[in-house]
Amino acid sequence: MQTVEQSLRALLSEGTQDGSLGPGSKLPTERALVERLSAPRGAIRRALEVLERDGVIIRHVGRGTFLTEAAVAQVDGAPADTSPAEIMQVRLLLEPQVAALAARVGTQADLDRIGECLAGGGASDDFEGFESWDAKLHRAIAKAAHNGLLMNMFDVLNTARALPVWGTLKRRTSTPERRRCYHDEHTAIVDALRDRDPDGAEAEMRRHLQHVSDNLLGRH
CATH class of the missing domain: 1.10.10.10 (Winged helix-like DNA-binding domain superfamily/Winged helix DNA-binding domain)
Incomplete structure (x- = not known):
């Protein structure tokens, strides 16, 4: 106990x-x-x-x-010196495939929770609120894949997103316009999940994360 x-x-x-x-x-x-x-x-x-x-x-x-x-x-997980570039590399390798799996095996309850997170992010007009719902949305998609080992890997990745260097960079590069754009991209991912479209979910997740990476790391 x-x-x-x-x-x-x-x-x-x-x-x-x-x-x-x-x-x-x-x-x-x-x-x-x-x-x-x-x-x-x-x-x-x-x-x-x-x-x-x-x-x-x-x-x-x-x-x-x-x-x-x-x-x-x-917290057991990512090394404290993990860089934002390393975080985005791993996210781009992992999360598109996770989204494809979630589109195949996610339950209606999973989709309902994902929808709640999407709505929460859309209703948030401040940085902290949007970031919190953003993290919850991506984790809800990972949970919808129903793979315990994959979930452990995802949680290691999420501990990296809680590191100060990541939060500082996200805050510095965040604008209301970018948050609206990210919400639109989240909506496209969720639509593909609801359509049970693995290829579409994978492609929309990759497009979204590449956009986040470009904004954070200054690549165009």
Whole structure:
């Protein structure tokens, strides 16, 4: 049986991998963690003290508890010195094939979840909101492939996307126009998935990721 500390670390690890948590992200309140983990408040507080001592979180009186950059490096996965160019190389190798597989074997429940993520991204008019839904969308597509080993590989890739160097570059190159363009490309991917079109899903994913790569790395 997991201790409260282990459960809390697992919660942070899951958030880092699915893109909902990154360096500087604010954690839920102690009360929310009590409900989420079904644990006594005292146990939650002691677990937070351990995580703070380990450098995983930092607490500011009156402001809340925040994830540190060191927390990302402690998640099993990508090396801390992984570059954005390396991330995009692996994404272009992996994700188009993942999308093709998802088009073949994804369930209606998978497609519904993917659609929710697409809608969330379309409704987000700020950088943080769009990036969070973007990460969730790509992970939902990977989950729709129903391959545990592939999912482990994808989560390693997602830990790289949580590294500070990636977030800094994404923020610097993000504009409302580009986010709208990415949403349109996401929509084309999802349409191909709904049509059960593996070739189309693969091609649309590759086109989208190549566009992201060009914008991030300055290639035209």
